Amino acid sequence: AWLRRDGGRPGDLLMVTGWLGAAAAGLRCLLHPDAASGMPEQLRDAWRSALVAPRARISEGMQLVAAGIRCGGDISDGLIVDAGRTAVASGCGAELWLDRIPVAPGLVEHFGRGRVELALGGGEDFELLAAASPEQATETLARWPAELAPLAIAGRLVEDDGVRLLASEQGESLPLPASLARHWR
Template identity: 40%
Template sequence: MQSQGEFDLIAQYFKRPAPSGMLGIGDDCALLSPAQGWDLAVSTDMLVEGRHFFADGDPRLLGHKALAVNLSDLAAMGARPLACTLAISLPRVDADWLQAFADGFHALSRDAHCPLIGGDTTGGADQIILSITVMGEVRRHQALRRAAARLGDDLWVSGTLGAADIALRLMLGSLPPDPARLALCRNALEAPMPRLKLGRYLAGVAHAAIDISDGLLQDLGHLLDASQCAADLWLDFLPAHAALQGLDEAVRRDALLAGGDAYELCFAAHPRRREQIDTLSRQLALPITRVGTLRSGSGLRVLDAQGQEVSIQRRGFDHFAAPL
């Protein structure tokens, strides 16, 4: 059987017609134009086999997640997707793997209205490496920048926390085998859904936002540093996924505060927006929970129901720690 070259591989698995008004795969560069009065938002993420995903994972789910984690960055800025590019390094060409990966990627690409318009493929190291760039547009002066939070703002979190972290622990064997619990939370790890609609609604409503990819404490810390303020986080108000029920309290707390791969939005908004955000939660059928407040000073305090500060052991995911 004749091996596929780079351009054959691109044509078979990744090339799709570009939307009207764009120039997609086939030229040296793609061309796209954001609407007048809008800013272009761009973000790039890299996923490495053994670091960010298991070598024997479902390639269709990996295709979905590879794009989802990038779209989550657009959501955090309040941007709507325009297009994306994909660079992929493969140790070998596996037609079945590529077809499943492409199917998962294109399914989310279609649902999110984020067409693939370019990229690169190559043979390389012993592991698969994926690099995706997403482009979106957000109305001028309405992007949810990390540096725009204000003293006295409420802190909010969408969805629930901890499920992906518990799924990873179960798959790594750091928790005792529990098939029922894994079935409850595995989808959160392998097929997260970026909160694009929420992000777009928050543009012009919230002051600042960040997506929770490396753990609530770590990611919220980036927002606080950028905004030069501090925060109190209310431990008992954090929205825990059902998969955390019955776990040891230390494990549960760690999953809530430091568990990565949540891809929910944490955002800051003025207290007068509470009713508006509660209405938005009902309209989207998505839990949006007020979990803290911003204050002067520096640092992040986690408080229990009695207002006592909780000791923290871990703040989030370390990209340079031991691999999977």
């Protein structure tokens, strides 16, 4: 068995592994070294490493499949694009909850609101996205091995088309950053 993007249903929770935005932050540091010079070297090195030597989440994918999860895929083109692909393949839409999206360490402090664009659209993070019923997601999270990359709920599949960004699960709808909105107008 493996993960396929077309197995989701409205109401399924969207889960992601690891932290998003590190590779995009690494690219920004490489392209704009003057702006990055005031950032801690350890963070810049971690972000660059995420860009040039990403770690495939093979063990995490195997754990998701072992937990009975069948809907998912990688987040190589950014969460907004890959959540959209999963939603379209599953015949539904998606909502992402900004307060639950796990962003890479240092993004909030050094990129402020720009972290949203990095985490949602930066891509190249090579984390995983999975969709599962609320019961299955809760059970998977409870049994998730500590030695693997963290697993977090970041949104859900919905009846509507498209991808929406919400401040929180019950929160207000937020505009997508202009650079990302072109994918889901």
